[in-house]
Amino acid sequence: MNRRTMKYLPALALLCFPAAANAQDGVDSGDNAWVLVSSALVLLMTGPGLALFYGGLVRKKNVLNTMMQSFIMMAWVTILWAVYGYSLAFGSGNAFIGGTEYLFLNGVGQEASGSISHLTFMVFQLMFAIITPALITGAFAERMKFTAMLVFMTLWITIVYFPMAHMVWGPGGLMNAFDDGAVPCLDFAGGTVVHISSGVSALVAALYIGKRHGYSSEPMLPHNIVLAFIGACLLWVGWFGFNAGSALAANGLASAAFVNTHFAAAAAVIGWLATEWMRDGKPSILGGITGAVAGLVAITPASGFVTPMASLIIGLLAGGICYFAVAVVKGKFGYDDSLDAFGVHGVGGTIGAITTGVFASNAVQEGSTGLLEGNAGQFFNNFLGALLTWILAAVMTFVILKITDKLVGLRVEKIDEIVGLDIAEQGEEAYS
Amino acid sequence: MKKIETVIQPFKLDDVREALKAIGIDGMTIYDVRGHGRQKGHKEVYRGQEYEVDLLPKVKIESVVPDDRVEETIKAIVESARTGKIGDGKVFISDVSEAIRIRNSDKDTAAL
Numbered sequence: 025m026n027r028r029t030m031k032y033l034p035a036l037a038l039l040c041f042p043a044a045a046n047a048q049d050g051v052d053s054g055d056n057a058w059v060l061v062s063s064a065l066v067l068l069m070t071g072p073g074l075a076l077f078y079g080g081l082v083r084k085k086n087v088l089n090t091m092m093q094s095f096i097m098m099a100w101v102t103i104l105w106a107v108y109g110y111s112l113a114f115g116s117g118n119a120f121i122g123g124t125e126y127l128f129l130n131g132v133g134q135e136a137s138g139s140i141s142h143l144t145f146m147v148f149q150l151m152f153a154i155i156t157p158a159l160i161t162g163a164f165a166e167r168m169k170f171t172a173m174l175v176f177m178t179l180w181i182t183i184v185y186f187p188m189a190h191m192v193w194g195p196g197g198l199m200n201a202f203d204d205g206a207v208p209c210l211d212f213a214g215g216t217v218v219h220i221s222s223g224v225s226a227l228v229a230a231l232y233i234g235k236r237h238g239y240s241s242e243p244m245l246p247h248n249i250v251l252a253f254i255g256a257c258l259l260w261v262g263w264f265g266f267n268a269g270s271a272l273a274a275n276g277l278a279s280a281a282f283v284n285t286h287f288a289a290a291a292a293v294i295g296w297l298a299t300e301w302m303r304d305g306k307p308s309i310l311g312g313i314t315g316a317v318a319g320l321v322a323i324t325p326a327s328g329f330v331t332p333m334a335s336l337i338i339g340l341l342a343g344g345i346c347y348f349a350v351a352v353v354k355g356k357f358g359y360d361d362s363l364d365a366f367g368v369h370g371v372g373g374t375i376g377a378i379t380t381g382v383f384a385s386n387a388v389q390e391g392s393t394g395l396l397e398g399n400a401g402q403f404f405n406n407f408l409g410a411l412l413t414w415i416l417a418a419v420m421t422f423v424i425l426k427i428t429d430k431l432v433g434l435r436v437e438k439i440d441e442i443v444g445l446d447i448a449e450q451g452e453e454a455y456s
Numbered sequence: 457m458k459k460i461e462t463v464i465q466p467f468k469l470d471d472v473r474e475a476l477k478a479i480g481i482d483g484m485t486i487y488d489v490r491g492h493g494r495q496k497g498h499k500e501v502y503r504g505q506e507y508e509v510d511l512l513p514k515v516k517i518e519s520v521v522p523d524d525r526v527e528e529t530i531k532a533i534v535e536s537a538r539t540g541k542i543g544d545g546k547v548f549i550s551d552v553s554e555a556i557r558i559r560n561s562d563k564d565t566a567a568l
Contacts, residue, residue: 243507245500304501314503351504364503 050136055273059140059148062269066151069262070158071095076255077317078162081363084247085444086166087454093161093173100174101154101181109153110146112186119198119206122190138272148269149189156218157181162363163226164233164434166244167441170449172434176229179424184225184417188217192409199409201392209409210384210392210402212281213270215325215376216413223370224414225421226361232425233434235360237441244362249310256313260289263320267327280388281327285320288327288339292319295343303351311347314368318346321372325406326380329392334383341379342372374410381406457552457565458526462517463491463545464537469515475536476519479528483568487516495543514545520552522565 075094079087101109106129115122126132129146137145157177164173191197192211199216201208211217236244246252267285271278296315297307322342323335330338350367361367381403384394395403428434435441440448447453464472469486476484490511497510521529530547538544557567 243500243509245502245507245509300501300504304504304506306501308501310502347504355505 048134048136048141050139051134051141052139052273055139055275056141056144058274058278059144059269059272062265063144063148063151065262065265066148066155066269067098067262069259069266070151070155071098073255073258073262074155074158076251077259077313078165078252078255078363080248080251080253080255081162081246082165083244083444084455085446087247087251087446088450088452089170089445090161090165092170092450093165094158096174097154097158097177100177101157102150104178104181105150105153109181109186110149112182113153113189114146114149114194116195117190119196120191121187122194140272145272148272149193152214152218152266153181153185153189156185156214156222159218159222159365159369160226160229162365163230163361165362166445167236167435168233169433169436170445172428172432175432176424176428176434179427180225180421183424184221184420185217188221188413188416192217199412201405207408207412208402208405209377210329210380210394210406211325211377211409212328212380213267213324215321215373215380216409219321219324219369219373220377220410220413221417223366223368223373224417226365227359227370228418228421229425230359230361230366232422232429236362237438239360240358246310253309253313256317260316260320263289263324267324271328277328277389280332283332284327284330284335285323287332287335288319288323288342289316290319291336291339292316292322292343292346295319295340296347297343299344299347300351314350314364315343315347318342318368318372321369322376322379324373325376326383329380329384329388329394331383331385331388334379334385338376338379338383342375345375346372374414377406377410377413378403457520457522457555457568459518459520459550459552460526460529460533461548461550462519462533462537463489463514464517464533465539465544466513466515468537468539468544469517471536472517472533475532476529479525479532481519481521481525481529481532484517484519487518489514489516493543493546512543520555520568522568 071094075091079091082090108127111124111126112122115125117123132142132146134141134143157180192199196203197205199205199207199209201210263285264282268278268282271281293312293315296311300311301307319339319342322338326338346368349371350364354361354367382395384392384402386393386397393399393402436445436448491514492510492512497508497512500507500509533547555564555567
């Protein structure tokens with residue numbers, strides 16, 4: 025067969041098998057391609073991105089356990105998502121949770137969902153469900169039992185994440201601004217669903233499980249900032265998929281989200297480093313990468329609603345305020361949020377939710393305006409959305425921790441904590 | 457025979473080895489160690505939290521030499537390892553009762 029006939033084969037197939045062609049009607053190849061690539065980028069954020077970022081920040085006896093806490097989500101959440109998670113998040117249920125129509129991915133195929141295939145949408149959303157619980161692990165790193173972590177995360181993703189995703193993005197969700205939600209909250213890529221929910225849950229978990237053995241009597245320094253650096257830069261790259269992919273199309277809105285994401289990260293690096301340099305005397309690599317992540321977190325809800333100049337402001341604010349949260353507030357209250365999951369994701373996410381309500385501009389998405397364009401109602405709704413997320417995450421996480429503690433016990437034995445969780449929980453060592 | 461144990465700044469290792477080589481002391485064992493004397497530690501800041509790092513990286517050199525070479529060996533070490541600042545390290549000397557070369561069972565100074 026020569027090249028020319030090959031070229032016409034798809035057209036021939038269309039004529040012969042119209043049914044097969046219909047299954048994909050409305051799927052735009054460019055849009056579908058971009059969201060598939062974005063899905064891969066978001067997975068890259070968890071492994072190796074977050075695994076390296078967190079892994080580098082713990083002591084060397086806990087690096088594998090810490091990486092495993094992120095990596096296992098890539099496997100375990102995928103299974104939960106396939107069986108019931110996608111349905112509870114994106115099925116048409118009520119304002120709080122989805123229905124049962126997509127159980128076992130029943131009815132999720134190549135048909136169009138917007139201009140991408142339903143399968144593409146499903147797998148893109150899965151990647152968000154994977155990274156969100158992984159973010160929480162930073163708060164209780166170096167002391168939680170692996171079994172407890174699995175039980176906690178299974179309950180957490182079911183009771184907190186799936187309902188949150190449904191409320192903000194799902195059909196008829198309570199906070200869905202584009203489907204008649206009662207509290208229409210602008211959250212482009214997950215400021216509330218991903219970052220506030222995980223960050224606040226992280227704080228509750230850190231308070232509940234208690235400090236690491238020896239906290240405040242011995243220094244608990246990052247064992248390898250080079251690893252953390254590689255992880256953070258991978259997060260930055262992956263975030264383009266997270267935010268620009270959330271346009272669910274390869275269009276101008278995706279470009280806007282892409283640019284905003286990058287600008288906010290850049291500004292937050294400067295915001296954090298400038299604050300740190302003034303207060304502590306030196307600009308550090310750890311400060312720079314933490315600032316970048318704080319900026320990426322803050323721009324997440326705003327990325328599809330604000331202008332590039334607003335993104336610079338949001339980034340600067342996030343860098344400075346998150347530094348303050350981590351360096352000053354944490355010390356004052358004395359909780360042991362080991363890797364600052366709350367200080368970066370909880371605080372950064374809240375900054376993002378509120379500034380989205382301030383800076384949302386008609387020029388970016390028609391009809392979505394914020395306080396600066398005279399829409400005080402949106403500012404209020406975004407504030408309320410953030411508040412609801414805080415309450416839901418805090419209360420439910422507390423209940424889930426109680427249950428998990430009763431079932432399996434949260435914390436490893438003191439001796440295991442001293443020896444390190446790599447040996448105690450994984451039975452291996454990172455460096456020999 | 458005397459055992460000379462020297463704790464020095466890690467970046468001075470090459471200088472000390474050169475100095476020992478120059479006076480014909482070839483045998484030595486080197487360890488990476490951590491410790492502090494009067495120097496105490498230094499401050500490191502991570503995400504705005506200050507930490508006192510008081511165990512600093514040092515290099516320890518062990519060498520066993522015949523009695524008549526102790527003085528010049530110590531002189532070579534001290535001169536080559538000195539920066540004049542706190543943290544330069546220390547030299548400890550102790551008696552060694554026996555030495556055996558594993559390859560051919562040479563004894564004492566012949567084994568060094």
